[in-house]
Amino acid sequence: MAIDNRGRPAKHLQPNTSSQKKFEFFHDERVRSIFYQALMAAAVGLLVWYLYSNTAHNLEVRDMNTGFDFLNVTAGFDAGFKLIDYEPGVGTYRDIYILGILNTLFVSVLAIIASTLLGFVIGLMRLSNNWLVSKVALVYVEIFRNTPLLIQLIFWYIGVFSLLPKVRNSIDLSGGAEVLILNNRGLYMAWPVPGDLLWMTGVAFLVAVSVVVLFRRWAQKRLDLTGQGFPTLLPSIALLILLPGTVYLMTGAPLEWDIPKLEGFNFSGGAALPPAFLTLLVALIIYHSSYFAESVRAGVLSVNQGQLEAAHAIGLKPAQVATRVVIPQAMPAIVPPMISLWMNTVKNSSLAVAIGYPDLVSLFMQTTLNQLGHAIEIVAMTMAFYMTISLSISWLLNIYNKRVQLVER
């Protein structure tokens, strides 16, 4: 910067007081902030007004009515898979909406549980010191992460689940017991029918759980105070099995199994899962487990090597190193990405529309929208569902993050 011999900025760089006053007003941060926000508000308002007026005009021209009255209209189509009682011609479009939500949640929850478990296994395989095992896991992860889920989904549907044998030649997965039967109509399985006194077994189980919790707490306290451990694993398992088991047998085994039987051309009885459901489930599990595996691996690798060496040096056994040192430190790095992957699983379950599993998008956004119009209401309702799920999951994540941070301090 030019400086004159007295150490002041050169003449042309000194502030010009008369013009400075003029610009002072516009250079005030508060004024500018209000100005920009007003500009933005005007732009957004104009856009909204433009879209609204166009929409209103279009609806008027096409003589379309709006509002949520259509939810009370009876729907004339059936869904291939339903968790609630619904009859075409009797149920309304509101039932269709609820049915869709339940189907989406059902497949997502199962997929999340299974893919998390599988992801943990693959992630640990990836970390194995056995070269072959770790490379197999690597190939698995790379193949399923680098191909589109939709192609995988259609591949499983056409290439595997449509090629299953016909009803006459069903595969019995339970090995002759006929409680788990797979054919091209789906998976049929025995389903428990609770008897009158089953609630007592449930109560016994709850009692067993609370006793185990108290017992473990006592053992931990004893360990902290006296340094003497008390074996907890075996007694806990024994209690959890024996107490409910005894009550169950004493009340006369109040649980019947509804077993699928071949009647005519199809199986009846038991619970049935259609091929589209199985396909979606398998595709979601395999696709997302490869992502889970990577986040598990990254989380475990984020634990400082020195921690492991120190743990070994003070003589902890490998199992103790894993449970006391690695897992507690890896979890904060694993859980946040994992929760957002759970969210992705819920969102990706909407690909069901490609193979005809009746999820929310397929039932409501496709079939209902095609039949009734009402695009705005239907799109809004569908998006509202996904946004609710997403916001609740981020809320859970925030709670978790806060807890982890507090523990660290």
Place this chain on the structure above:
Amino acid sequence: MAIVKAEKTPARAAPLSERSLIGWLHKNIFSSSFNTILSIVTLYVIYITVNEVWHWGFADAVWFADSRRQCFEISTDGACWAGVIGWMDSIFYGRYPRDELWRINLGGLLVVLWMVPLWLPRVKAKVFIGLSTVFLYPFLAGYLFSGGGKGVFMQVMVTLAIVCLMGNTLHSVISLIKGISLPEFLIRAFGKSTAPEKTQHYLLLGILFCSFVAVYYWQSSWQVEAVSWTKWGGLFLTLVVSGIGIASALPGGIILALGRRSNLPFIRVVSIGFIELFRSVPLITVLFMATTMFPLFMPEGFVLNKLVQVIIAVCLFNACYMAETVRAGLQAIPKGQFEGAHSIGLGYWQTMGAVIMPQALKHMIPNIVGSFIGLFKDTTLVSIIGLFDILGVLRAVGKDVTWLGLHIEPLVFGALLFFLICFAMSKYSRHLEVKFSTGLKNMTPNKRNKS
């Protein structure tokens, strides 16, 4: 100090257990009895899988046949690749007229030509080259692909694009050979390197204007046949949709991310609402929204075609995802950088443009490539709402009368194609991560995290 030996003792070779194959096997495969059993089981599984795939895909596969029936006559348990080969043109180009395929190939070639200088270390002015790719190439390619008559606007844009492409290419060649930029070279060629700056500027502007006029006249007589967007398809369409999505996601994402981190509450709230809306819903619902609600939003009589609707939806969706990637990059910049920039008197845009963004973008590149992979894979969803993209073509093969029921082979081929592209991109992003992490090596606590 007595010198016992004048020469340094040569290092002894590593022990046999460290360098021989047996030693490696002992360490990595058969280190314990449990590991040995595990290895044998794994080897067996690998053997079965590889054997099946080999027999189905290569050994028993049929490569040349006229119909699926013929495939079955030759081999019943191998893949029928003949169908995929027969449909190859459609898989890549959709229903684009077969005589006009050179236009797509030329378009692809041009983008490569345009972007190659970005990877040449000796070429300067990479920001300009990158920006011109994003803002000018689409016009040239768009005209090349769709053809037909050009309006005045298109004429100007196409001319600009051609001039820019020629300039880029010349600039890169000259930089590679002489190590100087194109303007410098021109000034020297005209012998004006000692002339005042003003003369040099006028000279360059004059050259630019002359080339613009010349190209304008040349291109005004150049016209290609119109091809309706309904004929677009295959990998070409997938690349067009994802390419536009990628090109617009970054600028859109940067704007949204800056909005989200803005101090102005209204702008922040609008940005957060927009980002969260699109991030919390599946892409397929956004696509359905685009095809069902956009027609209602438009003024009466104004019809957007389905391709444009889909492209707008994909752009909005990806900009919101990119915004979160950019935000993560911005958060990684230490606060001192902002304060430093403010203290030397830079304003908001100067701080962001000259100090924050260059650092943030550099660290974001691996994540950005990661988002591109996701975007590219997600583009297959457009087949659900009825565009004839690569997945649409792959599914159409099995409905063709000659290849009726041939579903698996096209899907496997498509998956392979996606795998190659995405795997290459992810390897590249990992390479970039290593390359850019040079300054931060001390921060990684774990040295064994190499792969």
